[in-house]
Amino acid sequence: MNRELEPSINEKNFLYNALRQGKRIDGRGIYDVRNIRITFGNQYGHVQVQLGKTRVFANVSWEIVKPYPDQPTEGFLRFNTEMSPMASPEFEAEKLSEVEVIVSRLLEKALRRSRAIDTEGLCIIAGEKVWSIRVDIRVLDHEGNITDCACIAAIAALYHFRRPEYTIEDDEVTILPLDQCNPVPLSIHHTPICISFAFFDEGELMVVDPNLLEEQVKEGDMTITLNSHKELCIIHKAGGIPLEIDQILRCTKIASVKVSEITELINNALKEDEKKRE
Amino acid sequence: MPGETIRADKRTSSQIRPISSVLSSLNRADGSASFSFGNSSVLCSVYGPQEVKIKDELLDRATIDVNITPQIGIGSTTEKNMERIVREAFSDVIISSLHPRTSISITVQITQDDGSIISTIINAVSLALIDAGIPLHSTLLSVTCAILNGEIILDPTNEEMKDASSIHVFAFSNTSNDIVSSESTGVFTEEEYFKCSDICKLAVSSVLKFVHTAIERKLQKEQKN
Numbered sequence: 001m002n003r004e005l006e007p008s009i010n011e012k013n014f015l016y017n018a019l020r021q022g023k024r025i026d027g028r029g030i031y032d033v034r035n036i037r038i039t040f041g042n043q044y045g046h047v048q049v050q051l052g053k054t055r056v057f058a059n060v061s062w063e064i065v066k067p068y069p070d071q072p073t074e075g076f077l078r079f080n081t082e083m084s085p086m087a088s089p090e091f092e093a094e095k096l097s098e099v100e101v102i103v104s105r106l107l108e109k110a111l112r113r114s115r116a117i118d119t120e121g122l123c124i125i126a127g128e129k130v131w132s133i134r135v136d137i138r139v140l141d142h143e144g145n146i147t148d149c150a151c152i153a154a155i156a157a158l159y160h161f162r163r164p165e166y167t168i169e170d171d172e173v174t175i176l177p178l179d180q181c182n183p184v185p186l187s188i189h190h191t192p193i194c195i196s197f198a199f200f201d202e203g204e205l206m207v208v209d210p211n212l213l214e215e216q217v218k219e220g221d222m223t224i225t226l227n228s229h230k231e232l233c234i235i236h237k238a239g240g241i242p243l244e245i246d247q248i249l250r251c252t253k254i255a256s257v258k259v260s261e262i263t264e265l266i267n268n269a270l271k272e273d274e275k276k277r278e
Numbered sequence: 279m280p281g282e283t284i285r286a287d288k289r290t291s292s293q294i295r296p297i298s299s300v301l302s303s304l305n306r307a308d309g310s311a312s313f314s315f316g317n318s319s320v321l322c323s324v325y326g327p328q329e330v331k332i333k334d335e336l337l338d339r340a341t342i343d344v345n346i347t348p349q350i351g352i353g354s355t356t357e358k359n360m361e362r363i364v365r366e367a368f369s370d371v372i373i374s375s376l377h378p379r380t381s382i383s384i385t386v387q388i389t390q391d392d393g394s395i396i397s398t399i400i401n402a403v404s405l406a407l408i409d410a411g412i413p414l415h416s417t418l419l420s421v422t423c424a425i426l427n428g429e430i431i432l433d434p435t436n437e438e439m440k441d442a443s444s445i446h447v448f449a450f451s452n453t454s455n456d457i458v459s460s461e462s463t464g465v466f467t468e469e470e471y472f473k474c475s476d477i478c479k480l481a482v483s484s485v486l487k488f489v490h491t492a493i494e495r496k497l498q499k500e501q502k503n
Contacts, residue, residue: 041389041390042317042390043390046389046390053305055304055305057387057389059349059350061350080351080352082347082352084323084347084385084387085323085325085345085383085385086304086306086307086310086321086322086323086325086385086387087306088306089306089325089328089383093345093385134350134351136349136350136351138347138387140304140321140323140387141304141305141306141307142306143305143306
């Protein structure tokens, strides 16, 4: 475990001077999101997403459990976000870091509390058996903006995932094997995508999708989660430089454009994967 | 060989699954490698030699720290056992006396488990250590075999491992004829054990050829850049 090395004064100044001229240190425009690459695994619900050099892996799995007695028709959707020690020397194996807590809470809010997945549709026998869907998200490489990358990975994995078909006979649930009956996708209402912003120079300068150095040097940040229907799911601005209302509205508009682009990317990747499997 | 049984995935009993690996795929890590035997694949990263916590500090050598995460959920005792196997196997291969009072952190993420996962992990760790430039005595490579219905089969899948009467994981170094690490579970005779070790030794030489090609390719790519 290493304490993360703070960027040098030279690096900080270089970044600021470049930003004041409208340039970013990796050559992107201020509103540009890095290249997104979505790779699906052999198994359903298994995906690796790269946002620039940041890499996150998500895996969806299922289990049949007894529901809570006060919510007999609700299934479970559980998220487990972990920063693997391979992502950065600052992450330790069993220690919960601040970044980990923030990212996992944001993902829970974006995907569970926004009711993106229909948990009522996960019921098998009311009061007895429900599906418990578990999403494991592992950050493999930290090059800035883990939140957005993890969100894309989680939602792509949930879209990609198929649960097995089942039959019910006198309260006995039989799971049909995959070679007998095609597995079924989850019922997903909408696609929430997170877009993160970083602010510098007392809120004067703003970038979309900060990379590692920009994240280390930033004065404030904000994450806006929208879906492709231009519905706002979350605005997360915890501390940092105070922002004017106009700025927040402007960021929301920028985010909405990015979200439609990313949603299309995810849909194309899913279609391509389906073609490959035929 | 005539009379050899054909397995469920059309292999003979002495065939290993197709191997593939990618080096240096991670950006932050000092070294990284993914390795797969067919559908069993893992991703491994190595950081080191780097700062060590005072309580783990060893005065005369580097502290080797292994962490294995399964595909689903958090690690449990199965993973802790695999960490022990990997740590003990590599503690002799890594020339840790060259870097006292530092730590070499090995992190493994199992991306898909379809049998022979310990061998997959050992091979991925070897490649990641080479990628990170950690000084090693030799290259440690491993292959698993299982005894199923009295027959010795190489590189078993999960299905085959379930019904096997015994499972043997062997790791060999390429510089000596000795077994560096051996983990066996199940019921077996002494004769069966030594037969398994010979069969695995032969299989490891083909894995070694592959590893050589992979590293040569990586060096060529680096030279071009």
